[in-house]
Amino acid sequence: xxxxxxxNSYTILFAIGxxxxxxxxxxxxxxxxxxxxxxxxxxxxxxxxxYAIGVNENEEGSVQFIAKNKVADVFSKQxxxxxxxxxxxxxxxxxxxxxxxxxxxxxAKAGKARKLPLFIGEKEGKAIxxxxxxxxGLWDAIWGYVAMDKNMVVxxxxxxxxxxxxxxxANIKQRFFMDDFTGEHLMKNQIFKGITVAKGNADPKNIxxxxxxxxxxxxxxxxxxxxxxxxxxxxxxxxxxxxxxKTN
Amino acid sequence: xxxxxxxxxxxxxxxxxxxxPITIQVLGICSALAITAELKASIVMAIxxxxxxxxxxVVISLMRNIIPSKIRIxxxxxxxxxxxxxxxxxxxxxxxDLSKTLSVFVGLIITNCIIMGRFEAFxxxxxxxxxxxxxxxxxxxxxxxxxxVGFFRELLGSGTLLGYKVLGDPIEKTGVYAFGYENNGFMxxxxxxLIVLGxxxxxxxxxxxxxxxx
Numbered sequence: 001x002x003x004x005x006x007x008n009s010y011t012i013l014f015a016i017g018x019x020x021x022x023x024x025x026x027x028x029x030x031x032x033x034x035x036x037x038x039x040x041x042x043x044x045x046x047x048x049x050x051y052a053i054g055v056n057e058n059e060e061g062s063v064q065f066i067a068k069n070k071v072a073d074v075f076s077k078q079x080x081x082x083x084x085x086x087x088x089x090x091x092x093x094x095x096x097x098x099x100x101x102x103x104x105x106x107x108a109k110a111g112k113a114r115k116l117p118l119f120i121g122e123k124e125g126k127a128i129x130x131x132x133x134x135x136x137g138l139w140d141a142i143w144g145y146v147a148m149d150k151n152m153v154v155x156x157x158x159x160x161x162x163x164x165x166x167x168x169x170a171n172i173k174q175r176f177f178m179d180d181f182t183g184e185h186l187m188k189n190q191i192f193k194g195i196t197v198a199k200g201n202a203d204p205k206n207i208x209x210x211x212x213x214x215x216x217x218x219x220x221x222x223x224x225x226x227x228x229x230x231x232x233x234x235x236x237x238x239x240x241x242x243x244x245x246k247t248n
Numbered sequence: 249x250x251x252x253x254x255x256x257x258x259x260x261x262x263x264x265x266x267x268x269p270i271t272i273q274v275l276g277i278c279s280a281l282a283i284t285a286e287l288k289a290s291i292v293m294a295i296x297x298x299x300x301x302x303x304x305x306v307v308i309s310l311m312r313n314i315i316p317s318k319i320r321i322x323x324x325x326x327x328x329x330x331x332x333x334x335x336x337x338x339x340x341x342x343x344x345d346l347s348k349t350l351s352v353f354v355g356l357i358i359t360n361c362i363i364m365g366r367f368e369a370f371x372x373x374x375x376x377x378x379x380x381x382x383x384x385x386x387x388x389x390x391x392x393x394x395x396x397v398g399f400f401r402e403l404l405g406s407g408t409l410l411g412y413k414v415l416g417d418p419i420e421k422t423g424v425y426a427f428g429y430e431n432n433g434f435m436x437x438x439x440x441x442l443i444v445l446g447x448x449x450x451x452x453x454x455x456x457x458x459x460x461x462x
Contacts, residue, residue, distance in 0.1 A: 005315070025330065033337050033341040044344070166289040
């Protein structure tokens, strides 16, 4: 005799039922946890920006953000001003750090004006500018924050990635890679050149800060190229603002 | 063992060595190649698979009498996917830092053939408690191999363990690097994971006569 569970009608009903039950379960889990996840992302953004300007709890060789419970306070103290640049318009916006860079990049591709957020802080009496950047690695998105002074000399960076290879590309968020960027010039003879993550770099200990190059990670060529490309294409957009800053 | 009957204990111990899912059944090789460049990633993946396999086995086992046989593979897939998504969401909400370290691995769990294999071969025909033990055993067997491979790849490839420089600093030339030792960058690439795995299989088979085939 045919088993009850072998019938076509049972199979179809089971499938429909399963879709509803699992769908409802996942929707419930996603919506009830959404608030908490967004909050975590917001805190992380603040931690990343502060990390780029050198406010962190780093110990020897490790990356340590400022503690979660302190971050809101420190962020509002350290970041004096947040602005959005749109063409020649500069507007102030205390929530500029929440702007979704991915969305802005798609907007720009569709021909719409792009909002460029910039966070201004202060370090040792000098103004310091942090720009968010975003690009493509080997497997998925990579992004980061670059802190610069008014001459576009890097003061600190933070990189992160969604799914680069552990032990290789994932190392862009390690100290030995990020620390190399500090002090590097983005400009060469008044022209924007970016910073190249270079294989066969003539300067592996990174003593020459004006060569627009840092040493690449062995085995992570595509991720490194992604970092180069994202610095070049994203920070280039800020050049007019910095040029203006100088003439004023 | 007072807690487990002899048969139940065998469900856990068998997959650790004599019926190891990676070295004997040759399942789950893809993730074993992809994530073992670092010891930490191997450990995290082992724990994640342990959770998903044990839970999934129990769920499938509880549903074994009502799952229509024609679409059982799809049902199994939905159960794994749902479990993995829930785990991912909970981690993002309550253990954000951990979820960042896990990142891709959470998604990779779904593609792990060991999980589907155990659902199909064991959970569909056995009770929840046995299925739970079987899940723990197989995930542990998988995890042990992952950790062994990760240990050797990170040590020989990067000269570190869990990120600590146990062999000295390759740039400053301290520790063993002072004697001209170099890291073997090959170890970080996927083919070396296969070779390490091959060596493990070789050692295991040469020591256990029951596994030797003609």
